[in-house]
Amino acid sequence: xxxxxxxxxxxxxxxxxxxxxxxxxxxxxxxxxxxxxxxxxxxxxxxxxxxxxxxxxxxxxxxxxxxxxxxxxxxxxxxxxxxxxxxxxxxxxxxxxxxxxxxxxxxxxxxxxxxxxxxxxxxxxxxxxxxxxxxxxx
Numbered sequence: 001x002x003x004x005x006x007x008x009x010x011x012x013x014x015x016x017x018x019x020x021x022x023x024x025x026x027x028x029x030x031x032x033x034x035x036x037x038x039x040x041x042x043x044x045x046x047x048x049x050x051x052x053x054x055x056x057x058x059x060x061x062x063x064x065x066x067x068x069x070x071x072x073x074x075x076x077x078x079x080x081x082x083x084x085x086x087x088x089x090x091x092x093x094x095x096x097x098x099x100x101x102x103x104x105x106x107x108x109x110x111x112x113x114x115x116x117x118x119x120x121x122x123x124x125x126x127x128x129x130x131x132x133x134x135x136x137x138x
Contacts, residue, residue, distance in 0.1 A: 001025045006040065007073050012080040015043045022072050026064065027126070033057050034064060035126060036094075038071055049100035051082050052126065055093060067094055099125060 005019040006012070013020055025037040033055040053067055067090050074086030087096040099122075123129065 004072070006076050010076050010079065012076050015041045024068055027128070029128060034059060036064060036068055037122075038068065040072075040075065049082070049098045052097045052099060053090070053094045054097060056095070059093065063093060071096065 002024050004022050004024060006022055008019065015021075021041045023037075023039045027035040027037070029035070035055070036053040037050060038053065039050045051071065053064075053071065055064070055067075059067075070086055070090060071082070074083035075081070077083065082096070082098060090096060
């Protein structure tokens with residue numbers, strides 16, 4: 001997992017007069033190609049959808065990095081919308097899957113168990129099924 005600044009030069013590049021930050025999470029499921037989750041800093045009431053880059057085959061770091069950069073640059077160029085043209089450009093290396101409404105507003109983030117619920121939903125949506133875990137000690 002890492003954070004990066006979005007490219008400059010557009011209104012969307014800034015959030016609260018500071019460079020907007022992107023979150024990049026690389027998931028390496030054993031025996032499967034990588035999945036990269038992209039999200040960006042959210043300000044105000046506007047909620048962007050999370051996007052997953054699902055690579056068709058094992059990919060080198062350079063291919064993953066170039067795909068992430070192209071996706072985030074396209075987001076900035078499209079004023080905060082995931083760019084369909086960029087998705088087409090990347091279609092030979094990965095599928096771009098939008099995940100709207102995966103994260104709820106920040107004011108609900110502190111609700112008991114909400115973070116674990118988000119994690120379970122995300123794992124299931126990514127096809128990385130999980131077994132239920134009993135809470136508490138026997």
